[in-house]
Amino acid sequence: MKSRIIKIACMMQVGLLLLWAFSTGSPLKASAATVNEQFKVSSGVNYTDFRISESTRKQAVRVMEVNVNDPYTNVEVGVSSIMNKLKKTTTHALEHHYDGHLVVGAINASFFHLGAPINLVSQNNKLVHAGTISSSKDKYINEPIAFGMNSNGKGQIDHYDLSMNYVHNGKTYKITSTNKERSTNNTILYTPYFPSETTNTNEWGTEVVVTFPEAPTLEFGSQVTGTVEQVRNVGDKTKTIIPKNGVVISGNGKGSDQLKDVMVGDSITLSIDIDSKWKDSSFMVASGPMLVKDGRVSLSMNPNSSEAATRAPRTAVAINKTGDKVFFVTVDGRQSGYSTGMNLTEFANYLVSMGADRALNLDGGGSTTMAVRYPGTDTVRLANKPSDGVERTVSTILMAVSTAPKGEVRSITVKKSKEGKLNVGDSIKILPGTAVDTYYNPVKLSESDLSLEDVNKLGSVSGNTFTAKKPGKGTIKVKYGNVSTTVNIEIADNSTSSFKDVSNSFWGKTEIEELVKKGIITGYPDGTFKPNNTISRGETAVMLTRTLKLDTSNVKDPGFKDVSKSDMYYKEIAAAANAGLIKGREKDKFVSNGKLSRAEMAVLIQRAFKLPYENNKYFSDVPSSHYAYQSINSIAKLNITEGYPDGTYRPNNSITRAEFSVFLTRALK
Structure with a gap:
């Protein structure tokens, strides 16, 4: 009953939403798609489940539109407190869900390896993880491109220029990345965010332990100077412990040579910075490839590579030209007869058709996940059908967050204790379904909250129970305060029965x-x-x-x-x-x-x-x-x-x- 009520309510809104969509550039402009399900999630968030039927395949696309101009709506990143701790998207969302900060939608975000994000992640203008970028155009992420919310609170998809250096004895040296496995000629910065207490590196490198007056935050645009507490030279197999108030600079090859003159007691200055367009952003999540730029398909990888050409489940984040609309988009795949999935060119074309100005590919395949707070419910639940058959654990997520206060009840749904025609003498209860307030927050209803009116006088009402008295079709009006809804009833004229042991009042x-x-x-x-x-x-x-x-x-x-x-x-x-x-x-x-x-x-x-x-x-x-x-x-x-x-x-x-x-x-x- 609940799902049917929601669908009926959504169908009533479709006409208005379609008109509104074309005027605002929302995803409903995708003309090849039909609406399977659609509803308003919160005051600034709308959700639509599209189905596309083509001659040879079907697609199931889900789009969450987030209006960041709404005063109670934010887009945020969800990162595990332990770097290599993978969790389901819905679990991530629940951990960030609390009074005044309600996660109403979420998608999976970063590609990951050995539990950790592969690419850059930042929060509150501070570097969480630098990540790596491939040199091959056949790989998803071969350019430094990120999605995030900039200093003006707008969605942004663009290239970034991350600068990480350390200064020793007046000379500046480049840091390759943070908190990852050290490889040839690399210089890796290990911070307390690393999931292990030690760097877990081999003896073929030089490692320098630097401590600071307090734990470094790696804020963009900052410089912090510390003191060298320990040096582990090449050939030493001792595990290097990462200090809670410091870092370890670990070099191999060229990186090791640059550290050879560092001595205990020396000063080392860390410098972390990002280009101006990303400065003071609330978060950044690097990924790839770029799918759409300036409203046109623009893949930043080889579209004929195996990763790009394969039809698979896909996840993307997109923005409109002004950045005040952010779109979470998923397409299911690898499920014949339901959704085959798209290659990246098809996915990019779809995003263009729905009005995206820029779009960035996120981790897909079995990781593709769309989680939504359904009307009348408190927390998000899985909305799509992952190709694994179950929700996969991931490293980071993107979240649509509502900070709206509690408001007055705006709509309610109810359900009947028994569907179908009634017989004279039958009784049914009208039970509370869902209710939402002015900001679409869920409101709990109880039976005692409801009052009933038999509009067509076909029976009698006692509390929330209706008893049929005469045949006919009618309506029961259900009120909760100043809000009301209706329930249709039909009472059969069953004066005779096919069986002598099935009376007119028998429930079935x-x-x-x-x-x-x-x-x-x-x-x-x-x-x-x-x-x-x-x-x-x-x-x-x-x-x-x-x-x-x-x-x-x-x-x-x-x-x-x-x-x-x-x-x-x-x-x-x-x-x-x-x-x-x-x-x-x-x-x-x-x-x-x-x-x-x-x-x-x-x-x-x-x-x-x-x-x-x-x-x-x-x-x-x-x-x-x-x-x-x-x-x-x-x-x-x-x-x-x-x-x-x-x-x-x-x-x-x-x-x-x-x-x-x-x-x-x-x-x-």
Whole structure:
């Protein structure tokens, strides 16, 4: 119910959002795409799930638009406090989520190796990690290009010029990088941010330990002078400890030669700087290649290289010309029939089509992740479908952050305790769904917060319960303070029943009657349906065969040792097995008279109607290791089942004939 309400609300907004999008240059200008899902995440953030169907492939693209002109909206980088500690994007986001600082969206960011970012990362005008840049145009990152928020609070994608030097005895020497493995002719600066207490280098280099009055911050534009406390010369295998209030300068080859005259007690000055356009930026994340520049495709790598030409999941960050709009963009891939992914040229063309002025490629493949705060919820959750089947751990993320205060409730959603037609005498509860305030922050509702009005006078209202009194179609108005929504109801005119043991007030009568009309069920010769009897696996095969209109005239023997051709349900069991709907319960045995469990029901419904698997957990008693975990979540997401009031599903419970009829009817709808 919740997902349907959200989709209906979003469809009502699409027209207005489309007009607004074309006037502001938002991603909705991508004409080849259709909107699968769309909603406002916060006062300055909009989210759209696009689907593209081409002649030979499909694409699933997700775009989060962040308006940094909004006074309550920021774009930030999420970096682990331990450099080589990888975490899921959603975990990163949760760690940065707190009152007054709500992470409402996130994507994966840096490429990484051995747990650490490969390229430059800075925060608050301070260097976190210098990284490296490849010399090959066949590699993603072969030029110093970064995305960040500049000193004016605008999104920026541009080249950068990082300067790192140390000065000894009046001579200036270049530092190659920070906190990475030292290689030939390199000079590496190891800081307390390095994940190990020592540099972990071999003996083929010179290392100098420098301490300062207090721990250096490596702020851009700063110089800090320290004292040499220790020198480890070439050939010495002693591990060099990184001081908490200092650094280690480690050189190999040429870098080692430049350190040979350094003595204990000498002064060394560190100098860290960045070019003016990046000075005082709130953060920088280097990546590559550049995809779009000045509104045109502009790849800063060889588009014919294997990394660029392969269709794969992709992640990018883009900006408009003024930098006041930042776009997080992902496309899923490696999933035939759902989303094949794009090569970098296709990805760049898509970004141009959606109105990007500049765009930078981020880590993709299995790392591609889009996390979104859905309406009425507090924290982000996974929105896309990673190619690994699960969310991969990453080194850094980009976050859309809302700092908005709490406001007045602006909209609510509700759900009915039972879907479908009611019979006279039936009662349903109107239950709280989601609610958001003026700034789209979630608001918790309880049943006592709601008041009901039977607009068409078709029944009676007591608290949050509606009881049907006469047939017809009507509306229940639901109010929360000054905010209201409506719920449609339909009460069937069921003066007669197909079965003498299914009364007009029976909770599943409407669904049972629908299956009778479709010829799916006929009941027993004595005129009963026996709704509370458990349904057998054989009876289930019959109902599925009739529902899907499977051919039973020419079936292949399914090979079950306990099902002979003379059995009552042989043809139906064979047809269902031939269609891949049912399998044996025991080795080579179908167990036709066995009671159908709620878990088996979920698997059968999911297979029969080819419902998409769902990984989001809905019930506390169904662990991810359960064989029917994805199927149970799938039917829960589509409101085919709601579970029990205590939040359980009870997968091992047997299911009755009436319950299966209701589930089957809901699936048909």
